[in-house]
Amino acid sequence: MAIQDVPGKGRVSIALLNIPRGKRIFSESPIIVVREDDSNIEECVVQQVEALSENQRRAFLQLRNTRPWTNDKQRYLGIFQTTALSMASGTDATCGAGVFIKASHINHSCVPNAYRTWNTDIERHTVHALGNIDEGEEITISYLTDSHTRRGRETRQEVLKASYGITCSCRLCSLPPQESKECDAKLKELAKLYRAKGNQEYRTLVLSPLEQLRRAERMTDLHKELGLCQDAWSLPYSDAAEILICNGDLARAGAFADMAISVWRIYCGNDCTQIKAFRTFLQLLQQGHDSQRVSKKWSTAVNECPRGLGPKKWEDWLWRREDPYRQGQLVDLRTRASFPDFASLPGPISSDGFLGDSDILAEERGRHWCFLAEIKDMSFLTFSSPNKHLQMHVEDVDKQKIPLIFYTEFGGEEVDGPNLEVGHTVAVLNVQRHKFGDGALGVHLEDPRKLKIFPVSLQNLLALNDRVQHFSTASTGPKTCHACAVGRKEKNHKADCKLLRDPDLRALFVIEWEDSARPLRFPLEVEKES
Numbered sequence: 058m059a060i061q062d063v064p065g066k067g068r069v070s071i072a073l074l075n076i077p078r079g080k081r082i083f084s085e086s087p088i089i090v091v092r093e094d095d096s097n098i099e100e101c102v103v104q105q106v107e108a109l110s111e112n113q114r115r116a117f118l119q120l121r122n123t124r125p126w127t128n129d130k131q132r133y134l135g136i137f138q139t140t141a142l143s144m145a146s147g148t149d150a151t152c153g154a155g156v157f158i159k160a161s162h163i164n165h166s167c168v169p170n171a172y173r174t175w176n177t178d179i180e181r182h183t184v185h186a187l188g189n190i191d192e193g194e195e196i197t198i199s200y201l202t203d204s205h206t207r208r209g210r211e212t213r214q215e216v217l218k219a220s221y222g223i224t225c226s227c228r229l230c231s232l233p234p235q236e237s238k239e240c241d242a243k244l245k246e247l248a249k250l251y252r253a254k255g256n257q258e259y260r261t262l263v264l265s266p267l268e269q270l271r272r273a274e275r276m277t278d279l280h281k282e283l284g285l286c287q288d289a290w291s292l293p294y295s296d297a298a299e300i301l302i303c304n305g306d307l308a309r310a311g312a313f314a315d316m317a318i319s320v321w322r323i324y325c326g327n328d329c330t331q332i333k334a335f336r337t338f339l340q341l342l343q344q345g346h347d348s349q350r351v352s353k354k355w356s357t358a359v360n361e362c363p364r365g366l367g368p369k370k371w372e373d374w375l376w377r378r379e380d381p382y383r384q385g386q387l388v389d390l391r392t393r394a395s396f397p398d399f400a401s402l403p404g405p406i407s408s409d410g411f412l413g414d415s416d417i418l419a420e421e422r423g424r425h426w427c428f429l430a431e432i433k434d435m436s437f438l439t440f441s442s443p444n445k446h447l448q449m450h451v452e453d454v455d456k457q458k459i460p461l462i463f464y465t466e467f468g469g470e471e472v473d474g475p476n477l478e479v480g481h482t483v484a485v486l487n488v489q490r491h492k493f494g495d496g497a498l499g500v501h502l503e504d505p506r507k508l509k510i511f512p513v514s515l516q517n518l519l520a521l522n523d524r525v526q527h528f529s530t531a532s533t534g535p536k537t538c539h540a541c542a543v544g545r546k547e548k549n550h551k552a553d554c555k556l557l558r559d560p561d562l563r564a565l566f567v568i569e570w571e572d573s574a575r576p577l578r579f580p581l582e583v584e585k586e587s
């Protein structure tokens with residue numbers, strides 16, 4: 058690693074060789090340490106600076122100081138405040154902070170290529186390559202706390218400016234406005250999922266395990282889509298392991314635990330405290346498996362992992378994707394993987410903005426999906442006279458409004474019917490984001506069989522979904538209607554029952570969205586309705 062001066066960035070650390078992913082770039086001990094319980098920080102810093110060797114002192118005085126100073130004591134404190142790094146590890150957040158000469162020369166990026174952490178056992182900071190770093194590439198770490206990492210660009214910039222005087226120009230901070238907005242929406246969703254995980258009570262892992270697993274799966278997908286620092290991936294994996302252990306599925310839990318451990322190995326090494334702590338935690342959970350705190354609902358033995366599955370089938374098995382059908386449970390219309398918001402739809406990647414045939418795209422992605430949005434207004438466009446094109450403005454689940462324009466054979470006349478009304482919900486199969494000629498993003502519909510309108514607002518459709526989910530897991534006893542599976546005594550039962558007479562609406566709950574081998578069109582064909 059070499060230190061170079063870069064205008065606007067100060068001294069930065071540059072890789073002198075190609076560094077492979079997971080390699081420990083260096084580890085080092087602090088030269089100054091302030092513990093959590095040190096009451097007079099200035100005195101503590103000054104005493105330690107005065108005790109440094111000549112070389113260390115010179116190196117210390119060369120470090121960046123963004124604070125004003127008029128005497129040596131203030132200067133030392135300023136350097137400490139500008140460069141000190143936390144010495145908290147995953148298991149001990151009370152160690153304090155220290156000055157590390159090498160690590161203090163690494164600049165910030167919101168999507169860094171290296172990760173630094175304090176290893177309590179070896180009492181050194183370690184810096185690992187998160188991906189392959191090329192010779193001559195700048196090495197970066199993130200200065201942000203975990204929760205700030207998942208904030209939108211504006212907040213990240215504010216925090217970095219206030220704390221470090223930095224105007225970050227990393228890949229995430231330099232996205233064009235529309236992409237940045239989409240990225241922020243994904244970060245917001247991720248933050249919400251982290252909060253949901255944080256607030257979840259232990260018993261919910263047993264009461265709604267599939268829902269919890271879907272949350273962990275969505276978190277993994279979002280990390281991958283955003284290209285976020287890999288350390289964060291370990292959380293959904295360890296989360297999934299915990300959910301599965303609590304429900305007796307030791308085979309999948311073991312596989313997820315291995316995945317979490319391999320992520321940790323990459324970003325902080327085999328000797329890291331996190332791996333040891335997680336192994337202990339897993340042992341405790343496995344030992345407690347027979348106790349009353351956990352369920353045996355998904356019971357499998359540790360050695361029951363299937364062999365020889367391809368990557369897609371392995372992932373399906375791992376995330377229990379087939380289970381909703383096997384267990385007679387229903388697909389949740391709130392699951393973003395099958396019912397994505399507009400920002401999560403694929404495309405566009407180029408100015409012509411088309412990813413290709415959507416049936417092929419679905420096959421490549423290994424799943425179908427359905428975009429749900431509420432019609433806010435409608436009009437006919439006549440820009441390619443004499444042809445008319447129906448244009449709707451629709452609002453997705455995240456309240457994003459986008460145009461949906463019909464380039465069908467009859468410009469939208471096909472969908473004329475009693476359901477074509479403002480306030481109703483469109484369901485569009487395997488749709489992509491499209492960039493129109495004026496640069497606006499929206500939906501470009503060519504095949505009318507990909508669209509269906511349901512005579513219900515999106516909010517009410519999701520509320521109906523929640524009732525269906527509730528009754529599908531509750532029971533099929535006498536209080537439950539045979540026609541719609543919702544409780545007879547529910548106040549919305551009549552309306553729900555009427556809507557659910559539509560086989561297409563019922564199909565949304567039972568379609569195998571992950572079976573992308575055949576094209577999907579309305580009316581939907583369901584092999585076996587539950």
Ligand SMILES: C[S@@+](CC[C@H](N)C(=O)[O-])C[C@H]1O[C@@H](n2cnc3c(N)ncnc32)[C@H](O)[C@@H]1O
Nearest residue numbers: 065066067068121140161162163164165221223
């Ligand atoms: C720990 S030091 C890093 C080394 C520093 N560049 C130097 O010259 O010594 C932190 C300081 O580096 C600068 N810095 C870090 N990341 C930066 C970035 N992405 N862009 C511009 N300046 C940055 C800021 O001045 C920040 O307060």
